[in-house]
Amino acid sequence: MKISIIGGGKVAFHLSNMLKEVQHFELFQILIRNKESQAAFTSFENLKIIDNYNQLSNEVDIILIAVNDDQISSVSNSIQALDLFENKYIFHTSGKFTSSVFLPYFKNFGIFYPLQTFSFLRNPDYTKIPFCISASNKVTKQILLDLASSISSNINVLTDQEREKIHLAAVIVNNFTNHLYSIAEDYLEKNNIEFDLLKPLIRETIDKLDDLTPKEAQTGPAKRGDIATIQNHLSLIKDQKELSKLYKMISKSINKDLKI
Numbered sequence: 056m057k058i059s060i061i062g063g064g065k066v067a068f069h070l071s072n073m074l075k076e077v078q079h080f081e082l083f084q085i086l087i088r089n090k091e092s093q094a095a096f097t098s099f100e101n102l103k104i105i106d107n108y109n110q111l112s113n114e115v116d117i118i119l120i121a122v123n124d125d126q127i128s129s130v131s132n133s134i135q136a137l138d139l140f141e142n143k144y145i146f147h148t149s150g151k152f153t154s155s156v157f158l159p160y161f162k163n164f165g166i167f168y169p170l171q172t173f174s175f176l177r178n179p180d181y182t183k184i185p186f187c188i189s190a191s192n193k194v195t196k197q198i199l200l201d202l203a204s205s206i207s208s209n210i211n212v213l214t215d216q217e218r219e220k221i222h223l224a225a226v227i228v229n230n231f232t233n234h235l236y237s238i239a240e241d242y243l244e245k246n247n248i249e250f251d252l253l254k255p256l257i258r259e260t261i262d263k264l265d266d267l268t269p270k271e272a273q274t275g276p277a278k279r280g281d282i283a284t285i286q287n288h289l290s291l292i293k294d295q296k297e298l299s300k301l302y303k304m305i306s307k308s309i310n311k312d313l314k315i
């Protein structure tokens with residue numbers, strides 16, 4: 056089956072990479088409206104880069120929409136206006152958006168959500184990415200299953216409600232955690248200490264989840280109720296109101312009995 060991707064961002068790039076060598080599916084063209092973003096895609100052999108909806112080929116069977124969440128509806132509208140894709144299979148890659156966004160436009164639609172964080176400069180192991188899929192009908196679901204299993208061995212058929220909840224949990228474990236890394240990096244930088252020192256600790260924090268639940272794995276002054284250490288930390292950041300607030304809030308979330 057032939058595939059077109061819409062979008063020239065991080066997910067579009069990794070989808071292009073994932074689909075380079077899969078069997079039974081052929082990445083045929085990609086619509087990237089911004090000329091500068093096209094440069095990252097020129098190395099994909101046989102991939103036609105287009106910049107206009109009128110250039111979308113009627114030969115394709117599947118359209119993968121990998122654009123900003125708030126643009127999925129307008130992109131669907133542009134595709135439907137071409138009047139060529141009524142019976143094609145249209146999927147988006149958002150964890151947040153329900154598939155109902157497609158209801159006014161298509162009948163064969165679904166969600167192809169890769170539960171991973173993507174950046175241009177990193178290639179995660181695609182074969183381990185959990186793909187969360189849902190589809191508007193049986194045939195569409197089978198196509199999504201075939202597509203996802205041509206890339207990964209971790210496929211999950213989910214309702215919109217389940218996927219939304221997984222997306223929220225993913226934001227907590229990925230985006231929030233990474234933001235905390237960033238705060239720690241700024242704090243250390245101001246004190247001329249290298250963030251790299253923390254990397255073995257960060258890795259072990261993740262690795263030990265292979266053997267323990269997050270609750271079992273929790274350590275630290277808040278968990279122990281070690282008020283003296285907490286007060287000492289708060290005195291070190293007494294001039295940083297936001298950070299003090301965050302430190303207290305998370306400490307209290309770890310240990311509801313803390314009086315700080």
Ligand SMILES: NC(=O)c1ccc[n+]([C@@H]2O[C@H](COP(=O)([O-])OP(=O)(O)OC[C@H]3O[C@@H](n4cnc5c(N)ncnc54)[C@H](OP(=O)(O)O)[C@@H]3O)[C@@H](O)[C@H]2O)c1
Pocket residue numbers: 061062063064065066067086087088089092121122123124126129130148149150151168169170171172173174
């Ligand atoms: N990043 C992740 O880690 C991740 C993981 C899983 C799922 N997702 C989901 O995947 C989707 C794409 O995310 P992303 O991270 O790849 O976003 P991104 O890097 O910000 O890229 C978005 C791309 O969509 C293009 N675009 C926006 N509106 C468009 C339109 N109307 N027509 C054509 N192209 C349009 C943008 O083009 P311009 O540059 O011209 O604006 C840009 O190339 C989102 O739904 C997101 O929730 C992301």
